Amino acid sequence: MLSTEDNDLVTRVGPGTPLGALMRRYWIPVVVASEIAERDGPPIRVRLLGERLVAFRNSEGRVGLLGEFCPHRRVSLFLGRNEECGLRCVYHGWKFDLAGRCVDMPTEPPGSEFKNRIRQVAYPTAELGGVVWAYMGEGDPPPPPRFEWTRLRDDQRVVTRTxxxxxxxxALEGGIDSMHASALHTKLTPGSPRAGLSGLWTVPVPLRDEVEVTDYGHAYASIRPMDGGRRWVKVYHYVMPFYTLFPFELGGDGTTLQPIINGHIFVPMDDENTMVFNWIGRYGNDALGETERAALEWSRGRGPGEIDPDHRKLRNRDRHWLIDRTVQKTETYSGIDGINNQDHAVQESMGAIVDRSLEHLGTTDAAVIATRRILLTHLKTARRDDAPPGVAPTYYNIRAIERIVSDGGRWQDTLRALYDPRDTPQR
Ligand code: FES
Ligand SMILES: [Fe+2]
Structure with missing residues (x-):
């Protein structure tokens, strides 16, 4: 539970808010790079931290991120002409370069200096891991967010956004809450063709979350006791401010190890909307094959026809997430198709901003509590010059992993070399 004041502190992201200022210390995902693959192609509207912006790729292949509304009479630059290294407003033809300079102003007489006094909002961008990122803060940007998945080959990775x-x-807390998978995402009948978890996931065993606070956020283990003194240990990571990495190596059947890593980035569009970047990667040498890629995306509810061009779900709040009560009785726990749709449904059902003063958190909510504590501690105590967790590149080698272990030791001692091989060369 949080007080109303603390709830505001960790949820409000607009200009002038402490959290908005904190978020601006990091690189922020803007779009999937393939959405603006084409030089001089159509610009895309985006909302980030309450700001309306347009992203476009210029004639040289560089990506610009400008304020959406033309500084002349506020027409949207989404309508603009992307040509000759700049974005030109279609209303009267003012043209802006990547840095937000007005480089042409056909409405003023030759020799006019007016255009030199105009500066459109513009943010620096970088491309990494098939994603365009922006730095919206002051001063120099931090080191690039070189997570393991960003360093895979393009054919080993899929990135989407919803x-x-x-x-x-x-949304972030939904990604961190590990206990829910054994209810929300399970299938009632293992043979059902619908997407969902079965096998180990459905065993009704007590589960414990243990959290280890790190210099980038926290690592936490969900531990399920098994027969013969064994334990199923899943190690997750939270990286400040909005990254989760979750394991999928055993796929719930507990037998074969598959080299799959995945996670989300929960990017605030404004206080009441989030753009979730979803990534799946295959480490090692092999590609993530087309069939495998399609099956993974389908299981998460992001298959063909599920997401519209504005990245909104077919199974959205206005449609009651297309919950099927017959399926809920007989096939899946939720009655909603697609694992991510199930996540979105429960989180959206809480309302735009949940009132955390009314919650009753229990023993399986340890990782959620730890996340809030890290955010609040930083928001309340950090000095302006302190580098927040996750700005320094200490997270470059971390991986979400899962193993069935038979020793009785601490999971940190048994598994650290796999989930945080800090001192080894970059993997
Ligand atoms: S409103 Fe954009 S040029 Fe006039
Ligand atoms: Fe989930």
Missing amino acids: WQECNWLQ
Whole structure:
């Protein structure tokens, strides 16, 4: 539970808010790079931290991120002409370069200096891991967010994005809450063709979350006791401010190890909307094959026809997430198709910003509590010059992993070399 004041502190991201200022210390995902693959192609509208922006790729292949509304009479630059290294407003033809300079102003007489006094909002961008990122803060940007998945080959990775219609922290906490998978995502009948978890996931065993606070956020283990003194240990990571890495190596059947890594980035569009970047990667040498890629995306509810061009879900709040009560009785726990749709449904159902003063958190909510504590501690105590967790590149080698272990030792001692091989060369 949080007080109303603390709930505001960790949810409000607009200009002038402490959290908005904190988020601006990091690189922020803007779009999937393939959405603006074409030089001088169509610009895309995006909302980040309450700001309306347009992203476009210029004639030289560089990506610009400008304020959406033309400084002349506020027409949207989404309508603009992307040509000859700049974005030109279609209303009267003012043209802006990547840095937001007005480089042409056909409405003023020759020799006019007016255009030199105009500066459109512009943010520096970088491309990494098939994603365009922006730095919206002051001063120099931090080191690039070189997570393991960003360093895989393009054919080993898939990145998509989905609009989630609730506050960013609700969405993030849904990614961190590990216990829910054994209820929300399970199938009632293992043979059902619908997407869902079965096998180990459905065993009704007590589960414990243990959290280890790190210099980038936290690592936490969900531990399920098994027969013969064995334990199923899944190690997750939270990287400040909005990254989750979760394991999928055993796929719930507990027998074969598959080299799959995945996670989300919960990017606040504004206080009540979140753009969730979803990535799946295959480490090692092999590609993530087309069939495998399609099956993974389908299981998460992001298959063909599920997401519209604005990244909104077919199974959205206005349609009651297309919950099927017959399926809920007989086939899946939720009655909603697609694992991510199930996540979005429960989190969106709480309302745009959940009132955390009304919650009753229990023993399996340890990782959620730890996340809030890290955010609040930083928001309340950090000095302006302190580098927040996750800005320094200490997270470059981390991986979410899962193993069935038979020794009785601490999971940190048994598994650290796999989930945080800090001192080994970059993997
Ligand atoms: S409104 Fe954009 S040029 Fe006039
Ligand atoms: Fe989930």
